[in-house]
Amino acid sequence: MKQLTDFGDERTLQYCAFCGGETGTRDHCPSKVFLDKPFPENLPVVSACLACNSSFxxxxxxxxxxxxxxxxxxxxxxxxxxxxxxxxxxxxxxxxxxxxxxxxxxxxxxxxEPEWDRVKSVLIKLAQGHALYELHELVSFEPDDIWFFPLHVLTEVQRSNFESVTTFDMWPEVGSRAMQRMISGQDINHAGWIIVQPNTYRYVTSSSGAEIEVKIAISEYLGCIVKWFP
Ligand SMILES: [Zn+2]
Incomplete structure (x- = not known):
């Protein structure tokens, strides 16, 4: 992936992406366990506290x-x-x-039959990291909605809704990575998803004043939609 400098509000970056507490470490998001070698260069990194970084x-x-x-x-x-x-x-x-x-x-x-709570907590964490990295949105609290599902069980309409990128009338914050990607098209596929590693991990974020949405596809098997209405 290409390096994107964040020109956003420094204050947002002083807090742990996951609990909003004091930061002290940096965490790859997604973490490398979801990717294969050779790892992509310049993986997204977010600020995190030591407890969150190690607990997940x-x-x-x-x-x-x-x-x-x-x-x-x-x-x-x-x-x-x-x-x-x-x-x-x-x-x-x-x-x-x-x-x-x-x-x-x-x-x-x-x-x-997975351990749902563990799956859910990981997916929320990933979505929180993507929201902070792309949108400068610190959402260090439970989302309002979360759905996750094997992609192959979706109907054609559901799949098409999942794949389509939500575009809000409002533009992303100036200087945010979302704005830079919108202008440059960096690491984005034809549909607008950010490809961390082909067939392995992709995500897309969008935000309006009233809604933050993160969609994730892992190994082209597990799909996830997380929403906050801040
Ligand atoms: Zn934390």
Whole structure:
């Protein structure tokens, strides 16, 4: 990804993107566990407090492994195509056991019942990071709405709504990355999504005075929409 300098309000960047507390560290958003090597250059980075920075990593690893296992239909590392995830599952027997426990076979199909709270907390964190990085919006509180779903279960209309980028009449804040991307088209695909790594991670943010929306697609499997009405 190309480096985009933030010309925004310095005060926004002095707070943890996730809890609004004092910052002290910086966190990749998305974290590398959702990406494959070679990692893209200039990954988005947001300010974070030490507690938030470290507390999410276990849940992020869980979600990344879960998605890879669901896609493979198995927790067997030999069947996982993402090298990093296969290594993690080999190394962390307890994580594999935990994901195994969420599998059931229904009508001959492998079905996963994830730990919803963990999945939700990771997706909120990712959305908070994207909102701060792109829009200068510090939304360090619970969103008003969150939906997440396997992309392949969406109807054609739902999928088309998900893929379409919401455009508000209001332009993004001057100097924000969203504004710079709008002008330069950097890292944006034809539909307006920001591609962090093709087929691996993409997101799009939009904001009006009354609504902040972040949409995320992970591994082209899990889709997510998060909204705040500040
Ligand atoms: Zn924090």
């Amino acid at each position: 990593s276990i849940d992020e690893e869980y979600l990344a492994c879960l998605i890879a296992c669901v896609q493979a239909g198995s927790t067997d590392p030999e069947k996982i195509t993402r090298e990093r995830i296969a290594k993690t599952l080999k190394r962390q027997g307890s994580l594999r056991t935990r994901i195994d426990a969420s599998i059931s076979i229904i009508d001959g199909n492998t079905v996963f």
